[in-house]
Amino acid sequence: MSASIALQPGAxxxxxxxxxxxxxxxxxxxxxxxxxxxxxxxxxPLGTVFVQALSKGWGVYLxxxxxxxxLAAIKLTLITAAIAVPLNVVFGVSAAxxxxxxxxxxxxxxxxxxxxxxxxxxxxxxxIYVLIFGAQGWFGPWLAEHDxxxxxxxxxxxxxxxxxxFPFVARELIPLMEAQGAEEEExxxxxxxxxxxxxxxxxxxxxxWGLLYGVILCNARAMGEFGAVSVVSGHIRGLTNTMxxxxxxxxxxxxxxxxxxxxxxxxxxxxxxxxxxxxxxxxTRKQISESQKPSEx
Amino acid sequence: MKFxxxxxxxxxxxxxxxxxxxxxxxxxxxxxxxxxxxYQDYNAAFAKxxxxxxxxxxxxxxxxxxSGKQARAVIDGLxxxxxxxxxxxxxxxxxxxxxxxxxxxxxxxxxxSPYTSTIVFLVRKGNPKGIKDWNDLVKPDVAIVTPNPKTxxxxxxxxxxxxxxxxxxxxxxxxxxxxxxxxxxxxxKVLDSGARGSTTTFVERGIGDVLLxxxxxxxxxxxxxxxxxxxxxxxxxxxxEPPVSVVDKTVDKRGTRKVAQAYLEYLYxxxxxxxxxxxxxxxxxxxxxxxxxxxxAKVRLVTIDKSFGGWRNAQKVHFSDGGVFDQIYIPSGKx
Amino acid sequence: MASFKNxxxxxxxxxxxxxxxxxxxxxxxxxxSAVVTNTVGMGWEAFWSAVTEPRVVATYKxxxxxxxxxxxxxxxxxxxxxxxxxxxxxxxxGLVDALVDLPFALPTAVAGIALATIYAPNGxxxxxxxxxxxxxxxNPNGVLIALIFIGLPFVVRTVQPVLADLEKDVEEAAAGLxxxxxxxxxxxxxxxxxxxxxxxxxxxxxxxxxxYGSVIFIAGNMPMVSEITPLMIITKxxxxxxxxxxxxxxxxxxxxxxxxxVINGLQGWMQGRYTKGA
Numbered sequence: 001m002s003a004s005i006a007l008q009p010g011a012x013x014x015x016x017x018x019x020x021x022x023x024x025x026x027x028x029x030x031x032x033x034x035x036x037x038x039x040x041x042x043x044x045p046l047g048t049v050f051v052q053a054l055s056k057g058w059g060v061y062l063x064x065x066x067x068x069x070x071l072a073a074i075k076l077t078l079i080t081a082a083i084a085v086p087l088n089v090v091f092g093v094s095a096a097x098x099x100x101x102x103x104x105x106x107x108x109x110x111x112x113x114x115x116x117x118x119x120x121x122x123x124x125x126x127x128i129y130v131l132i133f134g135a136q137g138w139f140g141p142w143l144a145e146h147d148x149x150x151x152x153x154x155x156x157x158x159x160x161x162x163x164x165x166f167p168f169v170a171r172e173l174i175p176l177m178e179a180q181g182a183e184e185e186e187x188x189x190x191x192x193x194x195x196x197x198x199x200x201x202x203x204x205x206x207x208x209w210g211l212l213y214g215v216i217l218c219n220a221r222a223m224g225e226f227g228a229v230s231v232v233s234g235h236i237r238g239l240t241n242t243m244x245x246x247x248x249x250x251x252x253x254x255x256x257x258x259x260x261x262x263x264x265x266x267x268x269x270x271x272x273x274x275x276x277x278x279x280x281x282x283x284t285r286k287q288i289s290e291s292q293k294p295s296e297x
Numbered sequence: 298m299k300f301x302x303x304x305x306x307x308x309x310x311x312x313x314x315x316x317x318x319x320x321x322x323x324x325x326x327x328x329x330x331x332x333x334x335x336y337q338d339y340n341a342a343f344a345k346x347x348x349x350x351x352x353x354x355x356x357x358x359x360x361x362x363x364s365g366k367q368a369r370a371v372i373d374g375l376x377x378x379x380x381x382x383x384x385x386x387x388x389x390x391x392x393x394x395x396x397x398x399x400x401x402x403x404x405x406x407x408x409x410s411p412y413t414s415t416i417v418f419l420v421r422k423g424n425p426k427g428i429k430d431w432n433d434l435v436k437p438d439v440a441i442v443t444p445n446p447k448t449x450x451x452x453x454x455x456x457x458x459x460x461x462x463x464x465x466x467x468x469x470x471x472x473x474x475x476x477x478x479x480x481x482x483x484x485x486k487v488l489d490s491g492a493r494g495s496t497t498t499f500v501e502r503g504i505g506d507v508l509l510x511x512x513x514x515x516x517x518x519x520x521x522x523x524x525x526x527x528x529x530x531x532x533x534x535x536x537x538e539p540p541v542s543v544v545d546k547t548v549d550k551r552g553t554r555k556v557a558q559a560y561l562e563y564l565y566x567x568x569x570x571x572x573x574x575x576x577x578x579x580x581x582x583x584x585x586x587x588x589x590x591x592x593x594a595k596v597r598l599v600t601i602d603k604s605f606g607g608w609r610n611a612q613k614v615h616f617s618d619g620g621v622f623d624q625i626y627i628p629s630g631k632x
Numbered sequence: 633m634a635s636f637k638n639x640x641x642x643x644x645x646x647x648x649x650x651x652x653x654x655x656x657x658x659x660x661x662x663x664x665s666a667v668v669t670n671t672v673g674m675g676w677e678a679f680w681s682a683v684t685e686p687r688v689v690a691t692y693k694x695x696x697x698x699x700x701x702x703x704x705x706x707x708x709x710x711x712x713x714x715x716x717x718x719x720x721x722x723x724x725x726g727l728v729d730a731l732v733d734l735p736f737a738l739p740t741a742v743a744g745i746a747l748a749t750i751y752a753p754n755g756x757x758x759x760x761x762x763x764x765x766x767x768x769x770x771n772p773n774g775v776l777i778a779l780i781f782i783g784l785p786f787v788v789r790t791v792q793p794v795l796a797d798l799e800k801d802v803e804e805a806a807a808g809l810x811x812x813x814x815x816x817x818x819x820x821x822x823x824x825x826x827x828x829x830x831x832x833x834x835x836x837x838x839x840x841x842x843x844y845g846s847v848i849f850i851a852g853n854m855p856m857v858s859e860i861t862p863l864m865i866i867t868k869x870x871x872x873x874x875x876x877x878x879x880x881x882x883x884x885x886x887x888x889x890x891x892x893x894v895i896n897g898l899q900g901w902m903q904g905r906y907t908k909g910a
Contacts, residue, residue: 021719021813022813023813027720030712030715030716030720031716031720031722033709033712034709034712034713034716034717034728035722035724035728037709037712037713038713038728038731038732040757041780041781041784042731042732042734042735042781042784043731044750044756044757045738045743045746045747045750045781046731046734046738046746048746048749048750048756049742049746052746052749090651091651091652091655091656094647094648094651094652094655095648095652095656097644097648098645098648098649098652099652101640101642101645102640102642102645102649103640104649108896108900110652110653110656111896112889112892112893112896113656113660113661114656114660115892115895115896116660116664116888116889116892117660118838118892119838119839119841119842119888119889119891119892119895120664120842120884120885120888121841121842121843121844121861121862121865121881121884121888122740122842122844122845122862123842123844123862123863123865123866123881124667124842124862124865124881124884124885127667127865127869127877127878127881128663128664128666128667128881129663130373130869131663131666131667131670131874131878132662132663132666133374134372134373134374135372135373135374135394136372136373136394136874137373137666138666140373140374143374144374147550149374149376151373151374151375152370152373152374152375152376159659162659163659163660163663166659166660182640182642185642186640186641186642189641189642189643190641194643195642195643195644198642198643199644217736217737220736220737221736223739224737224738224739224740224741224742225739226739226740226741226844226845227740227844227845227862230845231866231869234327234360234370234375235360235361235362235370236325236358236359236360237358237359237360237361238358239358243739244739244740244741244742244845245741247739247741247742247745248741249361251497251745252330252361252491252493252494252497253333253493254496254497254500254501254518254521254522256501259745260745263739263741263742263745263746266738266739266742267738267742269737270734270737270738270739270742271737273737274730274731274733274734274737275730277730277733277737278726278729278730363870365870365871365872366866366869366870368872369869369870369872372872390872445853445855445867447855447867447870447871448867448870448871485854486770486852487770487852487853487854488852488853488854488855489852489853490848490853490863490866490867490870498770498852501752502748502752502753502754502755502769502770503752503753503754504752504753504770618685618871618873618876623687626855626856
């Protein structure tokens with residue numbers, strides 16, 4: 001397929017020496033393997049979502065997206081992300097500041113703890129909130145007495161979402177800020193800047209792209225989380241269904257086109273996320289190469 | 298897209314739910330999987346009825362899922378005003394946590410089951426494997442789709458119907474029934490966790506030769522997904538009684554007992570029975586039953602109370618961890 | 633905290649660390665301790681019998697077996713992907729590079745229904761394989777496919793930067809000394825990327841072990857055959873068996889924690905390796 005174009009000599013100028021590059025047939029094979037894998041495993045599932053979503057035409061597609069249940073699910077998803085993401089941003093910045101700019105014992109262990117939600121099964125993430133806030137759980141009776149609803153209501157969904165997206169911003173910022181070191185900030189402090197001034201004028205411009213990157217990933221996960229939210233949502237139509245849960249419900253109602261229509265919105269979100277991510281990466285690279293220029297010259 | 302009309306006020310209702318506006322009431326009906334279409338229709342009818350009778354606007358929110366999962370959610374604090382589940386055991390589980398009094402099944406007629414159903418077979422058009430009755434299911438080349446009896450209410454009815462069939466055969470006894478049901482489950486190709494999942498697997502994914510399904514679910518598949526399938530009614534099946542109850546703790550807290558009670562009672566009215574029948578549930582009301590008699594095949598039905606000593610007993614013997622189902626299922630999986 | 637000697641002139645240490653610990657405790661540690669205390673409360677025997685039930689053991693075998701296999705497949709294809717993306721130019725490369733992260737960004741439920749549709753016997757790929765008697769959906773193969781899907785970006789993204797940083801002159805030197813291309817790959821390139829490959833493998837594995845959303849739609853969920861451990865937790869809950877669910881959850885929790893320690897250890901090794909070389 002298109003791989004043959006890759007063999008034009010110009011394209012390979014950097015790797016032309018036979019001793020440090022592979023024979024053409026290996027290149028073709030590797031590229032073909034990668035592209036085949038790419039098409040089967042990534043492009044196909046993505047394409048399927050849109051093909052299925054539009055299988056009954058645009059009319060069905062649009063009415064699926066504008067039904068009251070779908071709108072309520074979209075609204076709930078947006079609310080959830082709007083609460084969870086900023087909270088995790090504040091935490092991520094604070095954790096990265098403490099970990100990257102200071103030395104203290106137990107730092108590595110702290111990082112492991114921050115990573116924990118990332119590797120915990122979403123199902124377990126949901127279960128823990130049932131154990132705590134469920135009517136039979138730790139605070140259940142007290143909450144019921146005071147008529148506070150957490151589980152099977154928006155707070156439970158938000159909490160579970162915060163849990164699963166907890167490490168995203170921190171994990172993005174910690175290595176970045178560690179690599180940048182603390183010299184610039186220290187210089188600013190010596191020059192008399194206050195803590196907040198240092199943060200706003202020195203640190204933030206340095207980490208803005210990394211931060212944005214973390215926010216994008218955090219947001220994508222927050223909007224797309226299924227397992228954890230499925231455990232703590234009561235699946236009440238129009239009230240506690242997020243978009244991924246609404247997809248499941250429609251799927252279970254033989255409403256496949258509508259299920260894939262809502263799924264296609266989530267897939268679009270994924271594509272936008274990846275687009276933004278690529279842009280941000282490009283910016284980061286630019287920033288790094290710019291910051292390196294003066295030191296090299 | 299029918300449900301649009303019912304859901305129309307939902308967004309507004311969710312905002313208003315906290316405020317005690319006198320004329321606006323919301324109810325939450327926590328139900329099992331195959332009742333989605335039934336309650337879409339019924340909720341609209343009841344809202345109209347209640348408006349004329351009491352003058353209040355009632356909005357009914359719905360939650361659907363596997364029967365066990367739904368009961369668990371209620372136990373964990375999902376504020377259901379009424380539960381309409383697949384089998385009495387799941388409501389018993391809620392009543393064990395003192396949310397519902399123990400005698401709940403006596404509070405409404407017919408064991409608190411306003412409609413009944415039974416278990417039938419859904420096969421592919423032309424019935425290529427010639428499946429007529431339960432004993433055809435154990436033929437070696439038959440692939441069965443059923444949900445998991447440990448998690449799905451409907452699947453427990455499937456299992457017990459197969460058991461009852463084996464018991465009723467000449468020379469049938471417990472040991473033979475165990476052997477027979479074990480053979481049936483050795484032919485199961487996909488064991489989804491809920492009834493809807495199984496239907497999707499069979500109908501949409503084209504897996505298996507026969508789906509063991511609720512009668513109403515089977516008819517609904519025919520209606521929704523065209524004539525690629527046929528329904529086969531076995532010689533004997535089980536009378537499935539999906540019960541309903543008000544959740545006393547919730548309605549007393551929210552002050553919705555009156556409307557919740559009326560909501561369930563209206564299910565027994567001729568209008569409610571009509572809606573149930575139109576959604577392929579067997580009505581209890583004699584007149585409505587006569588009107589829809591043609592729709593439902595005549596089949597010998599055994600009951601859970603007579604053949605299995607009630608749900609609690611059936612649950613303990615067959616579906617508890619280490620129970621009969623675990624004994625017959627686990628060796629088959631190990632092959 | 634005052635005992636920590638801090639020589640940094642920067643302000644905000646106490647505030648930021650204090651807030652970090654507070655938020656961590658509130659969101660992560662207290663909720664997780666619910667699993668631990670509930671497990672401890674049930675007693676050793678009850679715990680042991682819950683987590684060693686044959687049906688539960690079967691889910692461990694499938695979950696860990698399929699996760700290992702999926703991570704291994706991802707190591708091979710992830711390396712090929714990273715190699716192709718770093719070393720070669722071909723049309724559509726930008727697109728491939730961007731979409732490698734799709735499994736991160738695509739909600740798992742969406743991935744699940746899409747994969748089930750594709751690989752079902754009547755789906756576009758499933759129908760091609762069916763005549764050969766190959767079934768993917770609704771058996772352990774389906775689990776494997778879903779886990780390969782969600783794990784792919786981990787290996788690619790850990791190996792890619794390392795490969796890009798590999799100094800060209802090292803390879804040229806090797807070639808100059810008479811090494812064949814294959815020898816250079818085996819002796820120079822592969823050892824260089826091994827820590828990254830292992831890290832990617834461990835991350836893909838950790839993610840796969842806990843995965844739920846994408847798997848349940850395609851697995852068929854047969855007890856003893858294609859049930860994964862997270863589904864087992866849900867199943868236990870639906871049978872009102874909170875203790876069983878919590879016990880299995882605590883096993884998974886322990887495994888997650890161990891895997892994380894391994895990953896962090898590997899990353900430490902990587903950092904040491906790659907900064908020394910530079």
